[in-house]
Amino acid sequence: MRAVVFERFGEPAEVRDVPDPTPAVHGVVVRVEATGLCRSDWHAWMGHDPDITPPHVPGHELAGVVEEVGAGVTRWQPGDRVTVPFVCACGGCAACAAGDQQVCERQTQPGFTHWGSFAQYVALDHADVNLVALPEGLSYGTAASLGCRFATAFRAVVAQGRVAAGEWVAVHGCGGVGLSAVMIAAASGARVVAVDVSPRALELARTFGAAACVDASAVQDTAEAVRDLTGGGAHLSLDALGSPVTCAASVGSLRRRGRHVQVGLLPSPTGTTPVPMARAIALELELLGSHGMAAHAYPPMLELVRSGVLSPDLLVTTTIPLDAVPEALAALGTAPGSGVTVIEPWMNRP
Ligand SMILES: [Zn+2]
Ligand SMILES: [Zn+2]
DSSP states (O other): OEEEEBSSTTSOOEEEEOOOOOOOTTOEEEEEEEEEEOHHHHHHHHTOOTTOOSSBOOOOEEEEEEEEEOTTOOSOOTTOEEEOOSSBOOSSSHHHHTTOGGGOTTOBOBTTTBOOSSBSEEEESOHHHHOEEOOTTOOHHHHHHIIIIIHHHHIIIIIISOOOTTOEEEEEOOSHHHHHHHHHHHHTTOEEEEEESOHHHHHHHHHTTOSEEEETTTOSOHHHHHHHHTTSOEEEEEEOSOOHHHHHHHHHTEEEEEEEEEOSOOOOTTSOOOOOHHHHHHTTOEEEEOOOOOGGGHHHHHHHHHTTSOOGGGGEEEEEEGGGHHHHHHHTTTOOOSSEEEEETTSOOO
């Protein structure tokens, strides 16, 4: 099969032929019809994830067709249209038993703990626990964005963030996960303040339901700008980018007893990220993390997509072939882009 491979962290990846994967006893091999390009893939390529040993194939948001099943798989068969959360759970640990597969103690992650989906085929573990059937009418491209960013945003806003109608929600960083959060919070009846440095990203945030926007490159103090717009601060604020600056701005955006949800990854090769804990104490803030979403939590989200309340398809702004991935992956470091880029591994070379 053809796959995007990198041999050394931070050095250009290349597209080449590699052996097809084979399924584990409990796993499947999926023919990848669409796979999203996410900032986490850039972190993987840069060497920010200790799980990765090159040569490596990144890619963790995918949708496709089951090609081959292991002997121990009971729920799936070749031909099934599926997607998968980026956290593949073991199904047997204490976290899994509690229904918290997104923080499984023995999780695997395609594109991180093993070769991922920037390839024509990908192996996925514990298929009976992790695969999600795609509803009819949901395209592979749209479904690919659900596996990481949209599902992550859904859990961050709805489950961890406990959004309520009428609340103010601030979203710091309007890339794929941030725009998803804007759409989900607005559909929940919240008033959303979108924050980004890109006018294009803020324009998209408005079309996805943001009531107000803050251009972080044009104001002195982003947190203060959000507090002014929201009559004293947001009830819920998300750092959807993942940086010390956006994390602090998110915590600073909150009103008393507000909730901060950290969604963007904070890999810190040089140390841990400072968080304004004095403010957290004085205002009794809640600081929460959010890490993907378990497969069993997908159906209510998929129902909102099917009924048209949520439209993740609007987030997909660009579709590219495998050959364009090395360049697009490297570009994520300097220009995160707006919306979601989807790769179609079977698309003909341009
Ligand atoms: Zn587990
Ligand atoms: Zn991702």
